[in-house]
Amino acid sequence: MSKDVADQKREAYLRVRNVTKKFGSFTALRDISLDVYEGEFVCFLGPSGCGKTTLLRAIAGLDIQTHGSVFQGGRDISGLPASERDFGIVFQSYALFPNLTVNENVGYGLVNIRSSKAEIAAKVAELLELVGLPEQGDKYPSQLSGGQQQRVALARALAMSPGLLLLDEPLSALDAKVRVHLRHEMKELQRRLGVTTVMVTHDQEEALTMADRIVVMKDGVIEQVGTPEEIYRNPASAFVAEFVGTMNFLNASKANDEQILLGENLLNLDEAERQKLNGSPILACVRPEDIQVRNIDDATENAFMTTVKDLEFLGSFCRATLCYGDEGSNINADFSINLVRDRNIIPGAKIRVAIPANSLHIFPADTAK
Amino acid sequence: MTDQGFSVTPPVVKARLSRDDWVMRAFIVGIGLWLVVTLLLPLYAMLSKSVQSKDGTFTGLANYIEYFSTPALFNSINNSFFIAITSTIITISLASVFAFVLARSSIPFKGFFKGAALLPLLAPSLLPGISFVYLFGRQGVLKDLLGDASIYGPIGIIMGEVFYTFPHALMILIAAFSIADARLYEAAQVLRTGRIRTFFTVTLPGIKYGLISAIFVVFTLVITDFGIPKVIGGQYNVLATDIYKQVIGQQNFEMGAVVSVVLLIPAVVAFAVDRFVQRKQVAMLTARAVPYEPKPHFWLDSVFFIYCVVISAMIIGIIGMAGYASFVTFWPYNLELSLNNYNFDVMDGGGWASFYNSLKMATYTAIFGTIIIFTGAYMVEKAKGFKAIRGVIQFLCMIPMAVPGMVLGLAYIFFFNHPDNPLGFIYGTMPILVIVTIAHFYTVSHLTSMTALKQMDPEFETVSASLKVPFFRTFLKVTVPVCLPAILDISIYLFVNAMTTVSAVIFLYSTDTSLASIAALNMDDAGDVAPAAAMCMVIVATSATVRLIHALLSRGLQLKTQAWRKR
Ligand SMILES: Nc1ncnc2c1ncn2[C@@H]1O[C@H](COP(=O)(O)OP(=O)(O)OP(=O)(O)O)[C@@H](O)[C@H]1O
Ligand SMILES: [Mg+2]
Numbered sequence: 001m002s003k004d005v006a007d008q009k010r011e012a013y014l015r016v017r018n019v020t021k022k023f024g025s026f027t028a029l030r031d032i033s034l035d036v037y038e039g040e041f042v043c044f045l046g047p048s049g050c051g052k053t054t055l056l057r058a059i060a061g062l063d064i065q066t067h068g069s070v071f072q073g074g075r076d077i078s079g080l081p082a083s084e085r086d087f088g089i090v091f092q093s094y095a096l097f098p099n100l101t102v103n104e105n106v107g108y109g110l111v112n113i114r115s116s117k118a119e120i121a122a123k124v125a126e127l128l129e130l131v132g133l134p135e136q137g138d139k140y141p142s143q144l145s146g147g148q149q150q151r152v153a154l155a156r157a158l159a160m161s162p163g164l165l166l167l168d169e170p171l172s173a174l175d176a177k178v179r180v181h182l183r184h185e186m187k188e189l190q191r192r193l194g195v196t197t198v199m200v201t202h203d204q205e206e207a208l209t210m211a212d213r214i215v216v217m218k219d220g221v222i223e224q225v226g227t228p229e230e231i232y233r234n235p236a237s238a239f240v241a242e243f244v245g246t247m248n249f250l251n252a253s254k255a256n257d258e259q260i261l262l263g264e265n266l267l268n269l270d271e272a273e274r275q276k277l278n279g280s281p282i283l284a285c286v287r288p289e290d291i292q293v294r295n296i297d298d299a300t301e302n303a304f305m306t307t308v309k310d311l312e313f314l315g316s317f318c319r320a321t322l323c324y325g326d327e328g329s330n331i332n333a334d335f336s337i338n339l340v341r342d343r344n345i346i347p348g349a350k351i352r353v354a355i356p357a358n359s360l361h362i363f364p365a366d367t368a369k
Numbered sequence: 370m371t372d373q374g375f376s377v378t379p380p381v382v383k384a385r386l387s388r389d390d391w392v393m394r395a396f397i398v399g400i401g402l403w404l405v406v407t408l409l410l411p412l413y414a415m416l417s418k419s420v421q422s423k424d425g426t427f428t429g430l431a432n433y434i435e436y437f438s439t440p441a442l443f444n445s446i447n448n449s450f451f452i453a454i455t456s457t458i459i460t461i462s463l464a465s466v467f468a469f470v471l472a473r474s475s476i477p478f479k480g481f482f483k484g485a486a487l488l489p490l491l492a493p494s495l496l497p498g499i500s501f502v503y504l505f506g507r508q509g510v511l512k513d514l515l516g517d518a519s520i521y522g523p524i525g526i527i528m529g530e531v532f533y534t535f536p537h538a539l540m541i542l543i544a545a546f547s548i549a550d551a552r553l554y555e556a557a558q559v560l561r562t563g564r565i566r567t568f569f570t571v572t573l574p575g576i577k578y579g580l581i582s583a584i585f586v587v588f589t590l591v592i593t594d595f596g597i598p599k600v601i602g603g604q605y606n607v608l609a610t611d612i613y614k615q616v617i618g619q620q621n622f623e624m625g626a627v628v629s630v631v632l633l634i635p636a637v638v639a640f641a642v643d644r645f646v647q648r649k650q651v652a653m654l655t656a657r658a659v660p661y662e663p664k665p666h667f668w669l670d671s672v673f674f675i676y677c678v679v680i681s682a683m684i685i686g687i688i689g690m691a692g693y694a695s696f697v698t699f700w701p702y703n704l705e706l707s708l709n710n711y712n713f714d715v716m717d718g719g720g721w722a723s724f725y726n727s728l729k730m731a732t733y734t735a736i737f738g739t740i741i742i743f744t745g746a747y748m749v750e751k752a753k754g755f756k757a758i759r760g761v762i763q764f765l766c767m768i769p770m771a772v773p774g775m776v777l778g779l780a781y782i783f784f785f786n787h788p789d790n791p792l793g794f795i796y797g798t799m800p801i802l803v804i805v806t807i808a809h810f811y812t813v814s815h816l817t818s819m820t821a822l823k824q825m826d827p828e829f830e831t832v833s834a835s836l837k838v839p840f841f842r843t844f845l846k847v848t849v850p851v852c853l854p855a856i857l858d859i860s861i862y863l864f865v866n867a868m869t870t871v872s873a874v875i876f877l878y879s880t881d882t883s884l885a886s887i888a889a890l891n892m893d894d895a896g897d898v899a900p901a902a903a904m905c906m907v908i909v910a911t912s913a914t915v916r917l918i919h920a921l922l923s924r925g926l927q928l929k930t931q932a933w934r935k936r
Contacts, residue, residue, distance in 0.1 A: 018379065060831075060835070065382055066382065067378075067379040067381060068379065069382070079382050079383050079385045081384070081385055081386060081389075081834070082831065082834040082835055083387045083389060083834040083837055084385075085835075087835055088836075089831065089832065091826075091828045091831075091832075093828060095826045095828035095829055095832050097829065097847045098847075098851060098933050099850045099930065099933050100846070108833075109835075109836025109837055109838055113837070140932050140933035141933070142933055142934070156832070156836070157835070159836070160835075160836060
């Protein structure tokens, strides 16, 4: 993790320290601390109601936190009103001014700081060009598609060249196709401008494809912070494992200091996972796509026999339900279409599979879901 | 606080206020003070007057005891309730059927019928009284229809109140019927529910809240109305006319205050029930329903059609009678038509000058009222923090609905005419008439503003703040243009009501600031009934013209802004 080491040396651009937000007696955020570095794209990811928007609004100064502090670019902005902070924001509703043209919307803030009309017009044109909407400046928001409106909102948020770009579910009002397309565009734009960005989303795919780092939240606390890869490969808790991607949760028990017992099969654990072993019942986790079928011989670690119970065709791959013991001891595995054909995997077939130790994670059983 | 272990509660972050926040708060305080001065303090002055003797010493409930031991006075309570309840039953019955027909049948000319039914809104409430004098009075054209009964008294009052409150009930009931969910009807049909059963199981529950609301609105309007009982009540006393008699006739201000308090109670109760019910109705509206499409049904539609014709004919007939009488040279002896009755300048009451005063007063009320009320609603809706004060203001904004105009007017005398009041200089001037009228019609205008503002994206202000644009620029560039239809509605509502109102201003005008509606009342009082009818017709014509201009303006606005308004 050389990136982390490098990160520790430079000062974070946005520092959130021990932020707690209470609404009456309800605590929406509990002691949140977080660093966002210059030029980074960070996603807050979590289920509905976990406090993502609340945290974003605290950073923006829209709903100031009850306790704790926020620093941006070294400046303590903890109690500052939104108008004295330096950010651009895009909401899920876009909040475009309906009676103003696209040009007027994008140039809305520029009128205050620039004097000449020509300068504003040039800047607006440049921004619209940037978000891929040249020539649309004279239309009204209601005359644009959802995706176009979203881009106008983005252009408006970027108009004042803010140090921080805040996005609250900017894509969730769009249909699936447009969403996927805009994901790439937005990410590309952010990279090009190098603007530090915080985006709220409850869509894990969005977070995984766009973010440099993901902050997974649950019930007002941060469960894990890491790159998409880390979050996906090494979930810090059963909650993260479940929320991001698909995961098998298997009941297992401790066999010895290095192994667990899954049904009747002894499985080796990685060094890191062994630390988590204790006496209690265990949840063993493995992603369906990590289950190995090819090149298994007697020497292969963590291999065992299974029976194919069911096979579900999911387009580019198949999801098989494999039984490794008595009724209910099932595990899902994703196999490529080729593999299914080559190995003649059909319901009823017996196949030998392996779970590589580095794909196997364990969590205490009582933390499930 | 019971901290576990040694953890110390961290300090609470103190939010710094932006300049926008300060400006908004200043506005809110301003609006709050406005409401306190134009509403709360006058009402307080009236309440305290009711527990004082003539020389201003505190006498506790002595005035009330005197009131309740004088049968001539407290009998009016019975009379008022009798009139209010009877009128409410009749109005609601008639208006329910009318609203049902307009919302749920497929008869032709619905637009015309609705327009006719709303006509009474354009007239001062004394117009039906005057009209009934010509229809059923001693020399009335239809006098024989009444047999031995006299129109001067409960019969006339009730008929007048039904005319006057019909459109108010109708609007609420049409709204209630229109939000009917077609899916419920389809379900009922699929289940082969009969028409009658459908009515009781689907229709009635659907309009329940609208119905209750209409009942209480009509009840309040009737019990607080002054114009009709004044003109046609004869010797039949009700609370509203008692206030007038005590104050103007006997100069007994303390007893006027006592009657006001007595009148305030049923109005406040009715208002509270109405608010409670409306809250539920709103919740029903927000659920997305499929609008109901009425299907033709020949026999039923024919009956409905005739019903609408009859009701519309009666309404138009009542206004028409007053109109006709206003042109008749000398009823009933010289039926030749002339404009003699419009020669107001030769009569008591203020002449044409009072009409121009009314125009001025209505214009000022529309302009300043709209600005004050809409801006106030905006600040209360959009400001951050300041919760308690905003809550208090929201509450204050609701009070005018529950305060009868007579009571408010009398309260203004006590407050503004008090020798120690530094604002006393406005007493007897045009501004006090404008201020009392704004206060009187505050609630509906405020609610209209709130409805419009709540439809705005709450993040407009946030976006402006992030763009470092002061909120008032967004208010002027976005909020006002987007809310312009509602703003126009408010100003027209204020204008028409200012033109027609009598009760709130009757105690407050001076010889220089007499108003058209008051002139009509005074001419009627002096026996010049035809000129009074003429003045009412002038008011009706003015209100109608302004409404027409408003309709044209709205149409033009719609065309001009359809580029950005969503269909
Ligand atoms: N103004 C408020 N008053 C009271 N409770 C609030 C307020 N705003 C948010 N909450 C509560 O705080 C919690 C977190 O809300 P928040 O809007 O941050 O969730 P979120 O993670 O953004 O969810 P979503 O994905 O649904 O937008 C929720 O339980 C919510 O009910
Ligand atoms: Mg949210």
